[in-house]
Amino acid sequence: MQKKTQVYLISFIILVLTLAHYLTPPDKPLLHDIYRRLYYVPIILAAFTFGLKGALISSVTVSIVFIPHVFHRWGHIHLQTMDALFEILLYNIVAWVSGALVESERKQRARLKEAQEELIQANKFKVLGELASGMAHEIRNPLGSIQGSLEILKEDYKxxxxxxxxxxxxxxxxKRLNRVVTDFLSYARPTQPALVDCDINQLIAESVSIIKPEADKKQVVLKTQFHSQFPQIQADPSQLKQAFLNLLLNSLQALEKPxxxxxxxxxxxGxxxxEIKDTGPGISTENLPKVFTPFFTTKKEGVGLGLGIVERIVQNHKGKISVESQSGQGTVFTIKLPQKA
Incomplete structure (x- = not known):
């Protein structure tokens, strides 16, 4: 709404200045000089609001509406005409420079904000990692003792x-508690990927073969379509396989019927x-933005760290992950990884 208001304001200023030019007699050059200088106001305003594209649209508009006045009123005065045409050239130069500077400043600000967010996130995970280590030690020790005691007790019963x-x-x-602790550690203290040349199609095929027995039990069909002559990628095979497995298991668990x-x-x-697509019930519009949020889950089992771990792995490989879904129409996860340079 604010940008729409700015469009109206810029258009109004150009219109008023243009009418002032056409309605002011040519024998008042001082007023015409003032109007010409004021044309820079909507151009610079457009640059600050809409960037380079907006500034150039504004300057071209000013040029188009001003040129007829130049030749109609001052066409017989060569010096005055040349001066006005040079001013029109300056309108477009100022538009290009101011628009480019604004866009450059916006990109720098976005990069700075991203760097700050990464720093804040890194500090959070450092604290979380230290907490996770202590928690894992305190939980796994008694769990081991409990499991050992239960194994002894089990020997007394047929x-x-x-x-x-x-x-x-x-x-x-x-076993479930141990898995929860392992997932929490994987999320809180992710290891940096050990990058090697690997075939991503092979990693996907291995992941599919691991979940196939479970898929067969649920009467779920697994279909693969690989790009032929796929380029190799610099990645950590075990981490990527974990990411693919988590996504496949997530899709498998979402399918309540064949x-x-x-x-x-x-x-x-480049x-x-x-792309991993399922024919499950889909994710509601309300829950879709939360799917990668740690500990968010709509399932009866699990703690909601699986997709968060996938996101961390993909980000550590300089990649991107996105999700598209609609209730009743299934879900699509897309992982984008950079090709080997």
Whole structure:
């Protein structure tokens, strides 16, 4: 709304100055000089509001409406005409310079803001990492003792005994707690990727083969479509495989009935794109912006760190990840990774 108001203001200033030019007699050169100088106001205002494109549109508009006045009123006075034409040239030069400076300043400000956010995030993860280490130690030690004690107790009961069933539940919960601690450590203290040349299609294929047995149980079809003659990529194979597995498991868990998960890879403008698409229930518009937020989950199981870990891995590989989804229409995750230079 504010930009729309600025458009009206800039247009109004140009219109008023142009009418002043056409309505002021030519024998009052001082007034015409003032009007000509005032044309710089809407041009610079457009530069500050809309950048280079807005400034040039404004200067070209001023030039178009001013040129007829130059030749109609001063065409017979060579010096006056040349002076006005030079002023028109200056309008466009000022527009280009001011617009370029504004855009440069905006880019610098955006880079500075991004750097500040990265620094704040790094400090947060440093504190979180220290907390995670202490927490993991304090939780895993008693869990190990509990598991050892349960294994001893289990020896006193035969398979099929009612108490053995309860012991198995305890073992399952201990395993789940260990997984939660592992996920928390992976998120809070991510290791820097050990970059090597690797075939991303092979990593995807290996990830698909790992989840295939579980997919077959749920009657979920896994489809792959790989780009032929794919360029190699500098990446950490184990970390990327973890990212692909997390996304595939996320899609698999989202499918409450038989469905399909498709994985495609392609290259585009120096990027390697990997798309994982499912036919699940999708994500609501309200929850979509939160999917990568740590500890956010809509599932009964899990702690909501899987997608956060994927995002961290992709970012550590100088890549990008995005998600598109609509309720009832499935979800698409897209990973973009830079090709090997």
């Amino acid at each position: 398979e099929g005994d009612k108490k053995t069933e309860f012991l198995n539940i305890l073992f399952k919960e201990i 469905g399909e998960i498709s994985i495609t890879s392609e290259t585009s403008n 990027w390697i794109n990997v």
